[in-house]
Amino acid sequence: MSAPEITDARPVETATQGAAGHARPWLRVLLAWGVAGLALGAYLFAFVVGPVDFALSLRLPTAGAILVAAFTQALATVLFHTVTDNRILTPSIMGFDALFVLLQTVLVTLFGGLVLTDLEGIPMLLAQAAAMVLFALLLYRWLFSGTFANLHVLLLVGVVIGMAFRSASTFLERLLHPTDYDLLSVELFGRITDVDPRHLPLAFVVCLVAGVCAWRRRYTLDVLLLGREAALGIGVEHRREMTVALVLIAVLVSFSTALVGPLTFFGFVIATLAYQLTGTHRHAAVVPMATALGVIALAGGQFLLQHVFYSAGFLTTIIEFVGGLCFLVVLLRRRNL
Known part of the structure; x- marks a missing residue:
């Protein structure tokens, strides 16, 4: 009688372990969002001097920018990893930020540094985002749908275009008046504490639409990780889904860059x-986790920078420095791309 009991217990035990393993990522995601909520709450309400409503009026736009930057960067990067089947590349490394720098530099060269403040508003944000979306769609669509399209061609073309844009920007910057150059330099750094509150409603709408679109395709995106042949064998329209993912990546990164900088x-x-x-x-688990980690890094880092170290430096500059080191470590530890 004991043998059947052992045999019957094994499926139950395996099913229980499988259910626990399936639930574990969600528990980690919930824990990460709990920490993210504490970090965001600490930034908003800790060390308030004077009226709370006045302090919140100054901190809420930064909190909104933190949420937008964390979500757009997390979703865009994960989608790009899925499309390229590579966890090293990011849209920014492929020359996306270089186009933003070139656009800003050309504007200042033609119209002077004050154009950056005179043209602030929704039309300027939409124009910058539209230019970067058009560039990304032309570049990625051509590379992924061409006869000789592959990861190495994408990498080489993206790096070359990025270098060309940076070289053109550097040349134009040398022609600028020192005052115009100073005004331009401020715009070329990531800036979550200097965001126009008028831009946030539109940014939230874009994030909501992109998030719903990605959530409805979450299982299809999981299938894309299996490769083109496997996806086609399952019945997924690989080319269409790749195009949708590229459009989402272009929109997310363009709004993130136009709103908070590279x-x-x-x-x-x-x-x-x-x-x-x-x-x-x-x-379904990776994107929420990445977003929560982004909120923790930005909100927690901004809280420490302002209230512990009493520093007025750019938080994003520190994050980019640490991120660059992490990128080099991951790149050197992997034997291939």
Whole structure:
């Protein structure tokens, strides 16, 4: 009688372990969001001097920028990893930020440094985002759908275009008046504490639409990780889904860059940590985890920078420096791309 009992217990035990393993990533995601909520709450309400409503009026736009930057960078980077089947590359490394720098530099060269303040508003944000979306769609669509399209061609073309844009920007910067150059330099750094509150509603709408679109395709995105042949064999329209993913990446990165400035390695860091902490490839768990880690890094870092170290430096500069080091470590530890 004991043998049947042992035999019957094994499936139950395996099923229980499988259910626990499936639930574990979500528990980690919930824990990460708990920490993210504490970090964001500490930034908003800790060390308030004077009226609370006045302090919140200054801190809420930064909190909104933190949420937008964390979500857009997390989703765009994870989607880009899925499309390229590579966890080293990011949209920023492929020359996306270089285009933003070139656009800003050309504007200042033609119209002077005050154009950056005179043209602030929704039309300027939409124009910058539209230019970067158009560039990304032309570049990525051509590379992924061409006859000789492959990862190495994408990498080489993206790096070359990025270098060309940076070289043109550097040349134009040398022609600027020192005052114009100073005004331009401020715009070329990531800036979560200097965000126009008028831009946030539109940014939240873009994030909501992109998030819903990605969530409805979460299982299809999981299938894309299996490769083109496997996806086609299952019945997924590989080319269409790749195009949709590229459009989402272009829109997310363009709005993130136009709103808070270039963030080259931020998305790479939070996505890489999300893969490690969730222990799964499923987008339904990886993207929320990466977003929570982004909020923790930005909100917690801003809190420490302002209230512990009393520093007025750019938080994103520190994050990019640490992110660059992490990128080099991951790159050197891997034998191939």
